[in-house]
Amino acid sequence: MENTEEFDVKPLISDGQNKGSVRCALCNSLILNPGMGEYRSEETALPNMRKRKDAECEEEEEPLSDFWFVRNVYTFENVGISKAKEGKKYLTCADCEIGPIGWCTLANDDCYVAIKRVKNIVSS
Amino acid sequence: MAKTYDYLFKLLLIGDSGVGKTCVLFRFSEDAFNSTFISTIGIDFKIRTIDMDGKKIKLQIWDTAGQERFRTITTAYYRGAMGIMLVYDITNEKSFDNIKNWIRNIEENASADVEKMLLGNKCELEDRRAVSKERGEQLAIEYGIKFMEISAKNSINVEEAFFTLARDIRTKTEKKLEASNPSKGNHQLKATEPSKKQPNWLQRCSLI
Numbered sequence: 001m002e003n004t005e006e007f008d009v010k011p012l013i014s015d016g017q018n019k020g021s022v023r024c025a026l027c028n029s030l031i032l033n034p035g036m037g038e039y040r041s042e043e044t045a046l047p048n049m050r051k052r053k054d055a056e057c058e059e060e061e062e063p064l065s066d067f068w069f070v071r072n073v074y075t076f077e078n079v080g081i082s083k084a085k086e087g088k089k090y091l092t093c094a095d096c097e098i099g100p101i102g103w104c105t106l107a108n109d110d111c112y113v114a115i116k117r118v119k120n121i122v123s124s
Numbered sequence: 125m126a127k128t129y130d131y132l133f134k135l136l137l138i139g140d141s142g143v144g145k146t147c148v149l150f151r152f153s154e155d156a157f158n159s160t161f162i163s164t165i166g167i168d169f170k171i172r173t174i175d176m177d178g179k180k181i182k183l184q185i186w187d188t189a190g191q192e193r194f195r196t197i198t199t200a201y202y203r204g205a206m207g208i209m210l211v212y213d214i215t216n217e218k219s220f221d222n223i224k225n226w227i228r229n230i231e232e233n234a235s236a237d238v239e240k241m242l243l244g245n246k247c248e249l250e251d252r253r254a255v256s257k258e259r260g261e262q263l264a265i266e267y268g269i270k271f272m273e274i275s276a277k278n279s280i281n282v283e284e285a286f287f288t289l290a291r292d293i294r295t296k297t298e299k300k301l302e303a304s305n306p307s308k309g310n311h312q313l314k315a316t317e318p319s320k321k322q323p324n325w326l327q328r329c330s331l332i
């Protein structure tokens with residue numbers, strides 16, 4: 001899931017918003033309807049989606065730069081919000097609980113979905 | 125941004141520690157995902173959207189942070205809750221007996237008209253059953269609430285239970301709206317689009 005190859009977000013955006021629906025890359029659960037997220041380009045590192053079972057090692061993070069900004073948690077169709085850790089909460093798929101697929105503030109308002117970590121359905 | 129739903133209901137899961145509340149809300153996972161970052165820190169709540177007769181209902185479902193172990197569930201946790209799932213474990217008599225204590229706790233801390241439902245979890249463990257289905261039904265009748273046996277492990281009746289509770293809250297809410305606004309009777313049904321503005325109760329209840 002954490003592929004590092006360049007990927008182009010432009011085809012996913014229309015009017016600055018997500019053109020298609022956003023679904024879980026693993027189980028296809030509907031996360032966000034079209035047009036409900038605003039494209040934001042900013043650098044944020046998120047913990048990896050999978051952690052090695054022999055988790056003696058430090059948690060690894062992946063730098064990410066493309067996000068759908070969502071103004072509050074109620075905008076999502078289905079999502080899980082983690083408990084707080086170091087001033088942040090993390091977003092997960094509500095069905096299979098894979099994550100973090102993004103993060104949100106402690107007040108559950110500003111949410112950022114990592115575009116690379118979800119499936120963006122754009123029918124041409 | 126336009127409102128994208130008709131109703132938002134805050135729901136809680138209450139019951140003794142170990143009855144399976146966390147598993148009811150979260151995926152019953154014994155597999156590879158146990159090792160992820162997320163399962164280490166735990167989930168606070170989930171947003172679920174369901175469609176009910178063409179209305180879009182958002183459910184915000186909260187898990188406890190384990191406070192039930194110390195019976196320290198307080199007013200803060202109950203604030204704004206519109207529905208509560210009272211959960212016991214059908215293989216654990218004590219958890220069933222404690223339901224009445226939880227109901228008392230709810231009466232002391234939650235809003236008086238919160239909708240409640242009784243759930244007997246782990247119903248797939250028939251050979252270890254300690255509480256008969258009839259006793260569950262009887263207790264529910266006593267409190268005038270609905271009852272279901274569920275299994276978080278085998279996904280039996282879990283979605284149905286949430287749907288049932290949501291439907292009952294919706295019915296109650298619509299009745300209340302009608303009562304407080306009798307002019308919006310049947311003749312108003314002609315209105316083309318449902319109002320995009322949040323009704324007052326929603327503004328009040330979503331201050332979470």
Ligand SMILES: Nc1nc2c(ncn2[C@@H]2O[C@H](COP(=O)(O)OP(=O)(O)O)[C@@H](O)[C@H]2O)c(=O)[nH]1
Pocket residue numbers: 139140141142143144145146147148245246247248249274275276277278
């Ligand atoms: N057999 C069975 N075990 C369950 C079920 N739901 C939860 N459990 C188990 O019960 C234990 C307690 O579950 P948990 O969700 O942590 O309970 P909580 O303390 O109420 O949140 C765990 O070992 C779960 O695996 C179920 O439907 N069937």
Ligand SMILES: [Mg+2]
Pocket residue numbers: 145146187188190
């Ligand atoms: Mg728990």
Ligand SMILES: [Zn+2]
Pocket residue numbers: 024025026027028029093094095096097098
């Ligand atoms: Zn998923």
